[in-house]
Amino acid sequence: MVAIAVSELGSISPTPKGTPLARLVGIGKTYGTGETAIAALRDATVDVRAGEVILIEGPSGSGKTTLISILGLLLRPTAGEVWLDGKNVAGLGERALPALRARHFGFVFQGFNLFPALTALENVEIALTMKGSKTGRAARAEATRLLELVDLGPRLHHLPADLSGGQKQRVAIARALGGDPPIIVGDEPTAALDTKTALGVMELLRALATDQGRAVVVVTHDPRLERFADRVVRVEDGLISSITSASERHAS
Amino acid sequence: MWNLARKLLLHDKLRFVVAIAGVSVSVMLVLVQVGLYFGFMNTASSIIDASTADLWVGKKGNESFEFATPFDDRAFYRVASVPGVAHAERVLMNFAQFKIADGSDLGVQIVGVETPRAAGPLMAPWNVIAGDLSRIGEPGAIVIDRSEYAKLKIDHVGHTTEVNGVRAEVVAMTTGVRSFTTSPIVFADLKTARSFMPLLGTDAVTYVLVKVAPGADARAVAARINALPHLAAYTTSAMSARTRTYWSSRTGVGAGFFTTAVLGVIVGFVVVGQILYSGTLQYIREYGTLKAMGARNSAVVRVILSQAMISALLGFVIGSGLAMVMRGAMKGANLTVALSPGLYVATAIITAVMCSFAALLSIVKVLRLDPASVFKG
Ligand SMILES: Nc1ncnc2c1ncn2[C@@H]1O[C@H](COP(=O)(O)OP(=O)(O)OP(=O)(O)O)[C@@H](O)[C@H]1O
Ligand SMILES: [Mg+2]
Numbered sequence: 195m196v197a198i199a200v201s202e203l204g205s206i207s208p209t210p211k212g213t214p215l216a217r218l219v220g221i222g223k224t225y226g227t228g229e230t231a232i233a234a235l236r237d238a239t240v241d242v243r244a245g246e247v248i249l250i251e252g253p254s255g256s257g258k259t260t261l262i263s264i265l266g267l268l269l270r271p272t273a274g275e276v277w278l279d280g281k282n283v284a285g286l287g288e289r290a291l292p293a294l295r296a297r298h299f300g301f302v303f304q305g306f307n308l309f310p311a312l313t314a315l316e317n318v319e320i321a322l323t324m325k326g327s328k329t330g331r332a333a334r335a336e337a338t339r340l341l342e343l344v345d346l347g348p349r350l351h352h353l354p355a356d357l358s359g360g361q362k363q364r365v366a367i368a369r370a371l372g373g374d375p376p377i378i379v380g381d382e383p384t385a386a387l388d389t390k391t392a393l394g395v396m397e398l399l400r401a402l403a404t405d406q407g408r409a410v411v412v413v414t415h416d417p418r419l420e421r422f423a424d425r426v427v428r429v430e431d432g433l434i435s436s437i438t439s440a441s442e443r444h445a446s
Numbered sequence: 447m448w449n450l451a452r453k454l455l456l457h458d459k460l461r462f463v464v465a466i467a468g469v470s471v472s473v474m475l476v477l478v479q480v481g482l483y484f485g486f487m488n489t490a491s492s493i494i495d496a497s498t499a500d501l502w503v504g505k506k507g508n509e510s511f512e513f514a515t516p517f518d519d520r521a522f523y524r525v526a527s528v529p530g531v532a533h534a535e536r537v538l539m540n541f542a543q544f545k546i547a548d549g550s551d552l553g554v555q556i557v558g559v560e561t562p563r564a565a566g567p568l569m570a571p572w573n574v575i576a577g578d579l580s581r582i583g584e585p586g587a588i589v590i591d592r593s594e595y596a597k598l599k600i601d602h603v604g605h606t607t608e609v610n611g612v613r614a615e616v617v618a619m620t621t622g623v624r625s626f627t628t629s630p631i632v633f634a635d636l637k638t639a640r641s642f643m644p645l646l647g648t649d650a651v652t653y654v655l656v657k658v659a660p661g662a663d664a665r666a667v668a669a670r671i672n673a674l675p676h677l678a679a680y681t682t683s684a685m686s687a688r689t690r691t692y693w694s695s696r697t698g699v700g701a702g703f704f705t706t707a708v709l710g711v712i713v714g715f716v717v718v719g720q721i722l723y724s725g726t727l728q729y730i731r732e733y734g735t736l737k738a739m740g741a742r743n744s745a746v747v748r749v750i751l752s753q754a755m756i757s758a759l760l761g762f763v764i765g766s767g768l769a770m771v772m773r774g775a776m777k778g779a780n781l782t783v784a785l786s787p788g789l790y791v792a793t794a795i796i797t798a799v800m801c802s803f804a805a806l807l808s809i810v811k812v813l814r815l816d817p818a819s820v821f822k823g
Contacts, residue, residue, distance in 0.1 A: 259821045268738055268818040295817075296740025303820060307735040311457030312450065320450050324741035324749075373740075381821045 209407040211245030215278075215376050216265060216298070216409070218242075222273030223260050234260045236432050238274070242377060247403045247410045247422055252429035258413045259381055261429060265411060266299045266379045267291050296325040300370025302380035306362040308354040314341055314365045315350040318372060327373035340368040344398060360391035367398060378402060380412040384419065396422045447745075451752030454725060465721040469761020469797060470768060472714025476707045476793050477769035478776075478783055483694075483703040485782030490626040490693040491686040493557065499535075499568040499655035500664045502685040503671055506678045510696070511689040512555065512627055514539055519649040521677060526654075528670050530662035535560045535568045537653040538639045540646065541629060545608040547599045554598075555629045556609070558639020568655040571633040577603035577618030583635050586614045591623040593780055594630035610642045624782065626693060711800055718757055719804035726750060726808035730815065737817040750808045758801035762794055 209215070223235040235257040242248065242265065250258045263269035264276065267283065276284040278298060286294070308317045318337035322328045328336050341350055344364040354362055363383060370378055378399065384392035399410045400422045412419075420426055420443065428436045456462050488495070494502065494511065503525050505515040516538070526534040538558035543551040559569045561582050571579060571589040581587050588609065590600065600607075605616045609632070625631045640648055656679070658667045664681055671679035680688060694700040726733070733746055773783040 263818050263821050266738070268821065292737070292740045292742050294740075295738065299740075301735070301738050301820065303735070305731065307731050307820065309450075309454065309729065309732045311453045316450070316453070321736065321739055321741075323447070324736050324745045325739055326742075326745075369739075 209244035209376065211243070211407060213244040213407075214241055215244055216242040217277040218261075218265060218274065219277065220274040221261070221264055221271045221276070223257070223264060223269070224272045234432055235264070235271075235429075238429075238434050240265075240427060240434065240437070242409045242411060244376065244407045244409055245403050246424040247400055247412070249419060249423040249426045250411065250413045250429060251415070251417070251426060252435075256429045257432045258429050261427075262379050262381060262411055262413055265377075266301060267295050296327070296373055296375075298375050298377055300367075300372070300375040300378045302363065302366045302370050302378065302383040304382040304385045306354070306359075306366045306386075308362060308365055308369075310354050313351045313353055314346060314357065314361075314368075317354070317365055318369045321369045322372040325373050336372065337368070340371050341365065343371070344368045358391070359387045360394055363387065363391075363395050364398065367395070367402075371402070375408075377409045377411065380410070382413050382415065384414065384416065389418070392416065392419070447748055448752055448756075451749050452756055454729060454749070455753045455756055458725070458728075461721050461725065465718050465757045466760050466764065468714050468717025468721070469757050469801065470764040472710045472717075472800065473762050473765025473793060473797055474768040474772065475710025475713075476796060477766065477785060477789065478772045479703040479707040479710070480789060480793075481769065481773065481783035481785045482776075482781060483700060484784035484786070484789070486626065486699055487690040487694060488784055489624045489782060491689045492624065492626075493569070493631070494682060494686045494689060496572050497569040497655055497682060498657070499682055500658045501656035501668055501671070501679050502682060503654040503656060503677055503679045504652065506676050508678070510692050511685070512539065514652040516540070516646050516650040516652050517676065518647065518651060521674070522651050522654050524674055525656065525671055525677065528667065528674070530658050530667035530670065531656050532659040532662075533568075533657040535655045536636055536651045537569055537655060538636055538643070538646075538650055539652045540639075540643050542610045542632070542642050544598060544630070544632065547607075552598065553629045554609070554632045555625055555627065556639050556642055557631055557633050558636040559633065560636050568657060571618065571620050571623065573620045573622050574618050575621050577616070579618045581617040582633070583637075584615075584617070585641065586612065586638055587617040587635065588614045588638070589618040589620060589633040590616055591620045591631060593621070593624060595619075598630060612642050614638075614642075624780070711796060714761070714797075715800050715804050718754065718761075718801055719807055722750065722754060722757075722805050722808045723811070725753070726811050730811070731820065733812050734815050734817060734820045737812075737815060738820045743813055746812050747809050750805050750812060751802065754801040754805035755798065758797045761801075762797045765797075766790065766793075 218238055218240045221235055221238040225232045225234055238261055250261060252258050264271045271284055275282045283294060315337050318340055319333045322333040322336055338350060344367055346361060346364055349357060349361060384395050387395060396419050402408045403410045424440050426438045427434055505517050508514045522536050540556050541553050542556045544554040546552055559567060561567055561570060582589060600616060603616055603619050607614055623631055640650060658664050668679040671677055736746055773785060776783055
């Protein structure tokens with residue numbers, strides 16, 4: 195029921211598959227200073243390319259969230275470079291980041307983070323407005339279009355409390371797509387969902403990559419999602435221990 | 447933005463009701479307390495404000511309007527002949543004993559004025575609603591306000607009694623002529639007033655009201671009168687302000703009313719601040735999400751300020767309504783709540799400022815909110 199035919203999404207002049215969208219080079223992150231300092235991440239290098247789904251796996255505390263937070267410009271690394279649009283933005287000041295995030299990234303979360311007081315439509319609309327992508331009628335029309343895209347056309351005016359977990363995550367995905375960001379970043383977006391629903395959400399994210407040429411970078415603990423991934427990045431104890439591509443996985 | 451703010455605020459009905467109630471009570475307290483204060487002050491100077499005189503001349507050293515030291519007609523003639531004085535009239539004010547039907551006495555404030563005359567008098571009973579004011583020149587004629595009838599046990603115009611043992615007859619009734627001291631105001635002709643107070647002499651005067659000649663400068667005329675021995679002249683507005691200030695500081699009513707009003711504002715501030723803050727904490731993940739998605743701090747702050755402004759607006763409207771109801775209720779108790787447009791505007795501004803400051807804690811909270819926190823369990 196949750197499955198979406200890949201063709202349904204249509205394509206909006208997708209960026210050619212494989213075009214580099216972002217690149218982390220030699221990223222290090224140390225929390226705190228002195229004796230209490232924690233090196234959460236060391237020398238991490240990852241490419242993010244259009245049309246690809248990247249899964250990030252690893253034990254708890256290994257640095258997965260830290261890695262995607264740095265990629266999503268939510269956190270500044272203590273070492274290394276973050277390349278975006280041909281520029282190293284790792285050293286940019288706090289004030290420059292919101293606009294960059296708005297343009298390049300959409301975020302999805304384990305807990306959906308929807309305003310309980312707002313309907314599905316309003317949750318997407320307010321994000322568009324607050325990001326400054328669209329306002330008024332245009333924001334409403336765009337929010338409607340995005341929710342229809344994720345198959346929630348009939349649920350526009352439902353409050354989050356009246357939606358299933360899978361539907362809530364779809365609202366969040368529609369919201370993440372607001373402003374048409376090329377990269378979608380998620381931290382365990384399927385962890386709160388049952389297996390079937392989780393697979394449905396993953397299928398949708400896969401379709402966003404395949405059909406629209408977006409890059410999808412998702413942290414997960416669920417190895418069953420690997421079949422949707424182009425590459426699986428394993429993080430262990432702050433180090434990227436392996437990056438496995440789909441073809442390599444099939445070979446093994 | 448407004449829509450989001452409204453929905454966030456309305457989502458938790460109980461919290462919303464408490465916030466609006468907090469602001470409403472605060473607005474109502476400010477309006478009623480300050481309105482009562484102005485009502486009192488208006489009453490304190492009502493006689494002065496009702497006169498059409500340019501200058502009020504009294505004995506030097508008079509502390510209050512009501513307890514003025516009398517002088518005599520010679521001073522009156524000196525004032526009347528000062529250059530620039532077009533016309534002067536005498537007023538005699540003093541307290542007297544009013545005999546009540548049951549045989550007891552009640553202190554009243556006699557206001558003796560010069561009537562009748564061809565030109566409009568500078569001071570006369572106003573708001574006459576019954577009886578015949580033209581009879582005020584008759585010996586013993588007095589005019590009393592409707593609001594004092596119950597207290598003086600009068601039930602009709604034509605009621606006769608004694609003032610300081612002298613026969614008196616109520617010839618007219620006014621409305622809204624309220625005294626600031628608890629003693630009812632009793633208007634009479636100057637001659638009648640003098641007859642009530644033989645001990646002051648037959649030519650006692652407490653105030654001389656002056657109309658300056660066309661083209662003459664009231665201040666210059668006042669300066670000339672001040673040069674006369676034992677006399678002090680004030681413009682009518684200065685006299686009015688002096689009297690208000692005297693009663694305000696003397697009785698401390700100002701401090702009392704304003705303390706209550708300020709407490710009202712503090713209560714509103716705390717209630718709204720608390721409600722906004724708990725709402726901010728409830729939605730902190732969502733605010734963080736907006737920031738993560740690239741919303742600027744200013745946009746998120748606006749959502750919170752909008753909620754504060756909605757509370758302020760609704761609270762102001764409801765609080766103003768409550769204040770009007772209170773004004774009606776207090777009228778029954780002979781209390782005037784003076785609600786002027788200026789007071790409403792000032793209260794609206796105070797309310798907006800109060801709610802903005804109440805939102806400060808919430809604003810600091812979202813400004814400090816690290817967008818990276820959205821990915822933290
Ligand atoms: N703000 C912080 N201050 C100090 N240490 C932190 C902070 N955030 C993360 N850490 C530490 O950095 C390390 C990596 O944390 P991170 O959240 O990236 O792990 P994770 O792989 O996402 O774990 P999980 O699977 O449990 O979510 C952990 O040791 C964690 O305790
Ligand atoms: Mg994590």
